[in-house]
Structures are given as C-alpha cells and as structure tokens.
Amino acid sequence: MRRKLIAGNWKMNGLLADGVALAAGVAELAKPRSHKCDILICPPYTLLIETVRAVTGSSVAVGGQDCHAKVSGAHTGDVSAQMLTDLGCRYVILGHSERRADHGESDALIKAKAQSALAANLTPIVCVGETESQRDSGKTLEIVAGQLKGSLPDGGTAEKVVIAYEPVWAIGTGRTPTLDEVQEVHAMIRRESGLGQGLRILYGGSMKPSNAKELLALPDVDGGLIGGASLKVEDFWAIATACP
Ligand code: PEP
Numbered sequence: 001m002r003r004k005l006i007a008g009n010w011k012m013n014g015l016l017a018d019g020v021a022l023a024a025g026v027a028e029l030a031k032p033r034s035h036k037c038d039i040l041i042c043p044p045y046t047l048l049i050e051t052v053r054a055v056t057g058s059s060v061a062v063g064g065q066d067c068h069a070k071v072s073g074a075h076t077g078d079v080s081a082q083m084l085t086d087l088g089c090r091y092v093i094l095g096h097s098e099r100r101a102d103h104g105e106s107d108a109l110i111k112a113k114a115q116s117a118l119a120a121n122l123t124p125i126v127c128v129g130e131t132e133s134q135r136d137s138g139k140t141l142e143i144v145a146g147q148l149k150g151s152l153p154d155g156g157t158a159e160k161v162v163i164a165y166e167p168v169w170a171i172g173t174g175r176t177p178t179l180d181e182v183q184e185v186h187a188m189i190r191r192e193s194g195l196g197q198g199l200r201i202l203y204g205g206s207m208k209p210s211n212a213k214e215l216l217a218l219p220d221v222d223g224g225l226i227g228g229a230s231l232k233v234e235d236f237w238a239i240a241t242a243c244p
Contacts, residue, residue: 004037004216005162005200005223006240007125008230009065009093012044019047020054025233027058030240037223037243041230042093045079052088063091063125066099069112071120081113081120092117093225095127095151097168107150114153118160125162125202125225126151128189132169135177140167144185145192158198163189164225170205172227177205179214186220209238216243 014022023041030039042063043051052062068078084092094117095110110126117124128147130140144165153161165185170176177185186201193199203215204225215221216239223243229235 002198002200002222004243005040005202006037006236006243007040007063007091007093007164007202007223007225008042008236009096009204009225009227010041010043010047010230011065011098011227013231014043014047016047016050019043020050022231022233023047023051023054023060023062026236027055027060029233029237030058030060033059035240035243037240039240040091042091048084048087048089056088061090062087063089063093063122065093065096067092067094067113067117067120067122069109069116071116081116081122085120085122089122091123091125091162093125093127093164095147097127097129097166097171101168107147110151111153114151114156114161118153118156123160123162124153124156125164126153127164127166127204127225129166129168129170129205135167135169140181140185141188145188148189148192152193156195158195158200161195162200162202163193164202164204165189166204166225172206174206176207176211176215179218182215183218183220186218190220207239209235209242212239212242213244 064084067081114124200222207224
C-alpha cells in the first residue's frame with residue numbers, strides 16, 4: 001500500500017512574513033495527524049530556513065525546488081543538494097517544466113542532479129510531462145517515457161525516488177487531462193520506470209479542491225504536486241484531506 005504524498009510547490013512566491021504564516025498554517029492543520037497522506041512544502045530558497053523552523057515538531061516535510069549537480073564549488077547563485085539536507089530538507093523537486101524551459105535543463109542534467117540528491121540523502125521528485133503540441137500529435141507516452149529514461153538516477157529505488165507527471169499545458173491553466181488519460185500515463189510510468197509497485201507517482205497540473213478527489217482516487221496516482229493551490233492554506237489542506 002503506497003502512502004500518498006501531497007507536495008506544495010510555491011515556486012517564486014512569498015516574502016518572509018507570508019511564507020512563515022503559510023508554513024505555520026499548514027503545520028497547525030497537520031498537528032492532529034489525522035490526515036492520510038504525507039505532506040511536503042517546497043518554498044523558494046529564501047524561505048527554507050524559516051519554513052523548516054515553522055514546521056518543526058509537525059509531520060510536515062520541507063523540500064527545495066532545485067539543486068545543483070555538484071556538491072560545492074564555483075557555481076555562483078546555485079545551491080547543492082547537501083546544502084538543502086543541511087537545512088533540514090528531505091525532498092527536492094527536479095526537472096520541473098519551468099526549469100526545463102527557463103533554464104534549458106536537459107534530461108541528462110536532471111539525472112545528474114537526481115544522483116546528487118540521492119547522495120545527499122534527499123528524495124528527488126523527478127518531473128516529466130508533455131507539451132500541448134506533443135499531446136495533440138499523439139506523442140505523449142513516447143515523450144514521457146523518453147524523459148523518464150533520461151532523467152531517472154542510477155541506483156534509484158521506489159523508496160528513494162518520486163516521479164511527478166505534469167502535463168506542461170495543464171500547469172497553471174485550469175485545464176487537466178481526462179482521468180483516463182492521467183491513469184494511462186501513470187501506469188506507463190510505473191511500468192517503464194522498472195521501480196515497481198512501491199513507487200510513488202504524483203500528478204501535477206491544475207490540481208485543486210474541486211478535482212483532487214477524483215484524481216487522487218486513480219489507481220496509479222499516489223499524490224499531487226500542487227502549484228497555485230498550495231499558496232492558500234485552506235485549498236492545500238482541502239487537497240490533502242481529499243486523499244482516500
Ligand atoms: C506546478 O507548477 O508544479 C503545478 C502543478 O502548478 P499548478 O498546480 O498551479 O498547475
């Protein structure tokens with residue numbers, strides 16, 4: 001039985017006071033530990049330390065949104081996986097489509113980052129997903145399988161790696177694939193990853209309180225990677241509590 005993971009990706013949002021209030025709000029709701037899923041929040045680097053402090057003592061985990069592939073060195077502006085672990089992070093999102101697009105990240109680079117995450121004892125959340133034109137031309141499964149093959153770390157196991165399927169055209173748009181389409185891609189990811197039944201595969205792309213229940217009920221959907229709706233405590237919590 002896979003325990004679901006609900007992960008909030010705050011992206012480049014939040015100043016200190018707002019970020020701390022949001023993290024503390026989630027931690028407060030999680031306190032009774034009556035929820036049926038693991039909860040993760042991934043704030044920008046500037047809020048990591050205070051977020052870790054705000055959730056200390058609760059069951060809420062904290063993660064980064066990216067890391068460098070190297071442990072240290074002359075990489076101005078970058079942050080290593082080890083630095084994230086050092087702050088108290090347990091996860092790191094890698095290969096988000098916004099990083100693939102804004103920073104030209106390749107599958108090979110994402111794989112190298114995922115390897116460094118594993119070496120630093122962080123769980124990488126490796127993101128994959130097709131663009132709208134790729135879906136329209138019937139290439140979704142081929143594209144996602146290729147990204148998976150190129151970006152999964154060597155030596156990863158179902159316990160140490162999480163995959164997020166995020167159709168690029170569904171991110172921040174309010175649109176989602178049909179439930180059958182989501183399930184089809186997730187089942188393929190499980191098969192092609194070779195990581196088996198224990199692997200957690202998150203769905204991301206306009207997940208919100210109104211559609212979370214049906215998405216999270218799909219057999220191969222093991223949680224959500226939530227962007228916009230993770231910025232409001234009530235919405236994020238409504239998604240977390242929609243886990244069956
Ligand atoms: C994301 O960016 O990972 C995401 C899923 O965003 P949203 O929920 O806003 O579509």
